[in-house]
Amino acid sequence: MIEKLKHLIYKEWLKTRWYATIALLLSLGTVIYIFISIRSDLNLLGAPQYFSSLILEKSIFFGKFKYIPIITALLIGLSQFVPEVTDKRIKLSLHLPMENTTVIYSMVLFGFAIITAIQLISVLLLTLFMSVYFPSEIIIPSLQTILPWILGGMTCYFFIAMISLEPIWKYRFLYIIFVYFVLRLFYYSYGLGNAVTIYPILFIITLISSVSVIYTSHRFNKGEL
């Protein structure tokens, strides 16, 4: 069983390695850009003026990072599942002597792990850069603001898996509309540190989205129309 899982994961890695690399480089590049931007503004405005505007206006200096988790989810999710559903190749995987749910979830958890690793590296680097210039009173609200974006990326990935495995196009279209409205909750213009009180709702939505692929994979497997 473990051997089969290893082979399955290796297959997923072969599909996604270049896209994961692109996503990682994009994330790290954005973080480095933010760092350079902060440095530039500090030199241009002077530290007192920069901090004054930061504290008074509660400006979000890391706003460029906002949609990076979603782009990462799209890169990983589409590279994983589009080849599988093209010509219904996933049926080969589902014919393995393993539970279908185990096969599907191995794929999903692999993608989730890759996305989490990329986001974790990016956020750690961003925190490191922030700690060079800012005290914890600015770093902590900044991380609190970033968390909904990361949860949004994870939710987006789970829904990509769900939509990809849906056999009927008209339902895919309906799911896309639904996912758009759900993901908007993660990307409202929350003020700096303002999103903390909505975390429970966002976590519940992410959790529900993580099991959504079971439904469409079941429909795919049964050939339901």
Added chain:
Amino acid sequence: MLNKSIRIIAILLTALATCIIVPRFFRMLFSTHSNYKDVVYSEVLNDFIISEYEYKNINGKISGITIYKDSKGNRYTREQADSLCPLNNASQLTYDGKFPDSICGKNISAKDADDAIFHMNIAGRYNELFYGLSELKDQKSYLSNKYEPKDLFRIKENGIEFIVSSTNTIDEKKSKLFNSELEQLGFTAPAITWWSPADRTDFEKIGYFVLDSKGELFRLSMNDGRPDILRLNRPDEKKIRNINFSNRPEFLAIIITEDGNSYVMDRNFNYQALPLPSLRRGAFLQGNLMHLTFTTHEKDATAYYILDKNYKLIKQLTIGDKKVASLQETIGSYLFPVKISQNANYGIQFHFSNPFHFIWLNIILALATFFIKKRNGYPINDAFAIIDIIVVLVLGIFGMAGVFAIPQRKSKQI
């Protein structure tokens, strides 16, 4: 078993989708009318002038006009209403050539009347989005002609710490200097919160009002790099809930205590109690040359309190907000049992509709679901069929959308 569980997940997802999307489309179906209302005190009448929109359906077309009336129901035109409140309408009356020579026996110029008008929002609690990091302006910053903050500070368990913004390090020398002064005055770190005047000149002169961990109040400022700290009395020794600074020369701030009482603080830091009900939920203040009008919102009413310039209550009026529910509100109370809102200060809040409305609708929908499933040959006896009915009973139209949107096999074995 797994298949049926999967179906329940799909139903819940569909219900989640519909409860996000349906209200948006529902709102688009109705056009709403503004419920504008304004109440102004008339020093001429010694009564209130209420202006509000009145809507009339004329040949199927809704049109609205602004009406003016006093608390006894007597109606006035706009010009009459302006003349009855000269202190609030000095500009308009001057333009019309109708500004009186004297008001309440006092000679007042239109310019003085106009300059004295101000508005101020009184928050009942301090902003939860408080980062604990602020800039401290030196009182002598005007000498350098650079209107820039000198120092960032925070007040944690170790006391006050000044952060050098260019290097993100602690200025130990300055921090020690200020901490020593704070300790002498009996300050107990960390600070709960602090407030600063919005007015720039006041901010430079006064600095911050800081609440320490024991609820004592201090004025924190810096004069030519040296600490200028004062321990202040609390109003009637009560715990302070919030301080709202003003830019008026006659008073510095309005302070709300934890028990809801309110006090006005003058520029010598002396207090005077205000004869108002609890302001824990905040209020709105309008002022003119002779009066102050405090407006508070209760559950279904708005109350207006008129104080003179010595903060004595002259008159008050309470107007019920309850109106006939609009068609949108009525239908919404049946369809949407709860509205969830999020706010940084108050967190997630649930606003429930009349339970007798949506529960009855949900029961009807659950019965309808039962009969439709039975009629169409779907299984109705097993546990998952009962779960379907319960989902509709709890989630109403959203649950029903989920149950019928997700296909179900008619045979018992799926």
